[in-house]
Amino acid sequence: MISHPLAEFLQGLFHVYRTFFDHDAVFRLLKTDFAPFTREEVDRLENYCLEYGIQGAAWLRDVWTYGGEGDEERRAVMQDLHRRVLEYLRPIYDFCKLSHTGQEWSEFLFQTMQDWRIPEQLKHWYDEAEDRGDVQESASHVQIYKHAIQLLEECASVTGTEELNAEEMGLIIEEGLSEVTYSLVPPSLDHVTITTIDRSYMTDAKEVYVLGLNEGVFPRKMGDEGILRDQERTALAKVGVQLAAGALGQMFNENFLFYLACTRASQGLHLSYVTSDEEGSKMEPSLVVRRLQQYGYVKTIEEAPLSMPEGREQDYLWRPSQSLGLFSSRMSALMKGDPISSTWWSLYNWGLEMGYRGEVFFATRGMFDSNTVPRIEQSIVRGLLLRSDALTGSVTRLERYHRCPYSFYAQYALRLAPRKVKSFGAPEIGTFLHDTLRYLGEYLLEQGRQWRDLTEEEQESLCREAADAVMGTEERDAYEAQLYTRLTSTLSATVARLVDWSKKSEFSTTEIEQSFGMGTSNWRPVRIPLGKNYGESIVLRGQIDRVDEYRGPLGHYAAVIDYKSGGTTVRADEIYYGLKLQLMTYLLALEKNTQDRIGTAAALYTYVRNPQVKLSEVVNHRRAEEEKATIQELKNSGYFVDGDVLQSLDVTRAYQSNSPYVPIVLKKDGTPDSRTSKSLKTMEQFGLMKEYTKQIISNSGTQMMDGEFPISPYQKDKRRPCEYCEFQALCRFDGTRNRYRYIKTMTEEEALEKMEALQTGGATYEMD
Ligand code: SF4
Structure with a gap:
């Protein structure tokens, strides 16, 4: 009985008070369906509360001011709903704040049940269950109400004048309800009773x-x-x-x-x-x-086989619905084209003739169910994806297409999205660090200074200033305060690294968050014509975190840099399969907007992290920093040009064999070590990767225009996109009828060779 809505309700009242309007507690109470709100209203309010993290004291505020501009209409509706909900919750909260005698508690709970019109709702459910002939359910509504009233009466008489606080009373109610079980009179003489x-x-x-x-x-x-x-x-x-x-x-x-x-x-x-x-x-x-x-009391021992033995199917057929239910278990044999017993065909025909058409359809629908995505009509694709005669979007979208075309379709064509929940997980941490670095970078550019110009004191104060500007300076609770400390310490560690790198580099930061093709940006988008005589193009927009440039005796070079708080790296085979196109697209944007006047020095990820360093001995701060600089997790990754300019990206390479900023280990003879040299690419190889990127972007745009959005997730090594995909319930990927698109890991050389073969027309692009 403990799970009956009335039992949930009586416990929920105390839970809301005890947890001080915890999200789950409030909505558990509202979803008992006793509150005079529709389920839709409750769901909408729940989504709103999740999106803005509304719980606790926020429930007692008279005015809600969540959401930004353009959200006024929704805010007004939610504000009204909140006011109505609070009319029911506030009296409970106020009463629970003080201790009362058992008599007072009982009277209050009884009155609350009347206010929420619980007897009427139970009567309504009772009538519905009776109409359905569901004796068990109708009896449960009567019995729980009687037990609840009895419990309140006992509480009033047993506790006398002794005062109880909400905690104690809540416990009594919980205990009292957990003891209650239904006693159902068997509905007929010939019946089966299932009991504990x-x-x-x-x-x-x-x-x-x-x-x-x-x-x-x-x-x-x-x-x-x-x-x-x-x-x-x-x-x-x-x-x-x-x-x-x-x-x-x-x-x-x-x-x-x-x-x-x-x-x-x-x-x-x-x-x-x-x-x-x-x-x-x-x-x-x-x-x-x-x-x-x-002792010889056992007459017979019978073994029940796990599946129905052939020839004995009839023994398992007792009642129409149950028998037709078994029919579905024969579906897999039917689908494989295996013969099945004539009993099942007789049952199928009998079901159709005897008025069980619905059950027959239900039992056999698995046979006709398919999650194959048909080719989407071109007019629909144009309506959903084309903007001003071009497929537009970011490179991240394209990468998603290559991870699984259907997940791209769900997210960017159908624009489906999971409900928003206010949280501070990995994505939010990444955004915070990103925003603070942009704040600092813009500050430096405005001042005409470089990272290397920042003193240690300035670094500290600027990091705090940036964190406050991004996170706000409102009072923080314990969790937020702890988070703030952790994030500012990661930011400070990152800034210290950037300053150190800048001191060792002859490159200077010239652009921060340089967008291309967006809003009022002075950089044009990357536009690539589609194949197959489609007149349209695919237009890529985006934002480069940082561009560093070198102007000196060696010429004019640039490095595009992307900040990453995770562990993203890039390999040539991932470019080949379209899974990591970001850095090459940034180089294309740079090339386009500088008329190819600037040479490529590097396209790399630099990490915004503050990992732990494990040492077996106690060391001072300086030594700890040195140790940290050597750990792999913090080393830049990506591609570097194989040329003299590399020296300018980190001048210490001349006397140090292992640099965290240009992590290409040099051997004694000055040549790169084979394990790290894969990050080193010639200008021609950079050119090849960029050209290939254009080609794969064009191909994927063409496939989209063709309406190709199959459920086709890749699998490479043990990685699959489904693990973190929000659309699992939608695509219903199932290993028995769907397959992963297995793609093999290649060495850098193999991947480049394949790209070259495609460039020269010697091979075809492998999507599958
Ligand atoms: S769960 Fe897997 S198959 Fe389904 S849409 Fe997501 S990535 Fe594709």
Whole structure:
């Protein structure tokens, strides 16, 4: 009974108070359907609260000011809903703040039940259940109400003038309701009663079935005796301290329950046990079964096969719905084209003729169900994806298309999105660090300074200033304060690295958050014509976190840099498969907007992290910083040009073999070590990767225009996009009917060769 809405309601009242308007507690109460709001209203309010993180004290505020401009209409609706909900919740909260006698609590709870019109709602549910002929449900509504009233009366009379606070009263209600169970009068003389073993003594029956008689399961194996041993419990009982039964007592009890269950049968007793568990491990019958066998009480032992044995299907057909339900289990055989017993065809025809068309359809629908995505009509694709005669979007979208075309379609064409929940997880942390670095970068550019010009004191104060500007300076709770400290410390560590790198580099930051093709940006988008005589293009827009430039005796070079708080890296095979196109697209944007006047020096990720350094000895701060600089997680990754300019990106490379900023290890003879040299690319190889990127972008745009959005997630090594995909429930990817698009890992050379082959027309692009 504890899960009946009324039991939920009575406990929920105290839960809301105890947790001080915790989100789950409030909505658990509202979803009991006693509140005079529609389910839709409650759902909309819940979404709003999740989106803006509304809980706790926010519920007691008279005015809600969440949401920005353009959200006024929704805000007004939610504000009104909040006011109406609070009219019901505030009296409960105010009453719970003080202690009251049991009588007062009972009267209050009784009155609250009337205010929420609970008797009327229960009557309504009762009538509905009666109309459906659901005796069990209709009885449950009557019984729970009676029990609740009885509980309140007992509470009023037992506690007398003693005052109880909300915590104590909540506990009494919880305990009182947990004891209550339904007692249902069997609806007819010829019936089956399913009951728990401890209630079975109340029932006499012709045939009794006792299930689950496995060793250790029933009678249950008692573990250790707990804090008190049985001997100690006995000693305490002797001096008048009565405790719950110990392990020995419980064991006797279990055996006694088994004895009682067995003695309920007047004609036949059937005992059952399983021979293996869900994982296929062997399970033994219980000792009591073996003992009954030894005494010769067991007449027959029957083994029930896991599946229906051939030729005995008819034994399993008892009632129309149940039999047609079994029909669905034969679907897989039918779908494979295997022959199935004529019994099933007879059942199928009989169901259709005898008015069970609905059940037959339900049982066989699995046969016709498919999640194959048909080719989307071009007019629909144009309507959904084309803007001013071009497919527009960011490179991240394209990468999504290559991870799984259907997930792209769901997110960017159908524009489906999970409901927003205010949280501060990895994506929000990444955004925060990104925004603070932009704040600092813009500050430097405005001042005409470089990272290297920042003193240590300035770094500290600027980091705090940036964090306050991004996070706000309102009062922070303990969690937010801790988060603030952690994030500013990551920011400070990152800024220290950027300053150090800048001091060692002859490059200077010239652009921060340089957007291309967006809003009023002075950089044009990357526009690539589609294939197959489509007149349209694909237009890529985006934002480059940072561009550093070198102007000196070696020429004019630039490095595009992307900040990453995760562990993203790039490999040529990932470019080949379209999974990592970001850095090459940034180079294309740079090339386009500088008329190819600037040479490429690097396209790389630099990390915004503050990982732990594990050392076996105590070291000072300076040494810890040095150690940190050597750890792999903080080393820049991406591609560097194989040329003299590399020296200018980190001048210490001349005398240090291992630089965190240009992590290409040099051997004694000055040549790069083979393990790290894969990040080194010639100008021609950079050119090849950029050209290939254009080609794959054009190809994917063409496939989109063709309406190709199959459910086709890739699998590379053990990585699959489905693990973090929000559209699993929509696509219903299922290993038995769908397949992963397996793509093989290639070395840098292999991937570049493949790209080259495609460039020269010697091979075709492999999407599948
Ligand atoms: S769950 Fe997997 S198959 Fe389904 S849409 Fe997402 S990535 Fe594609």
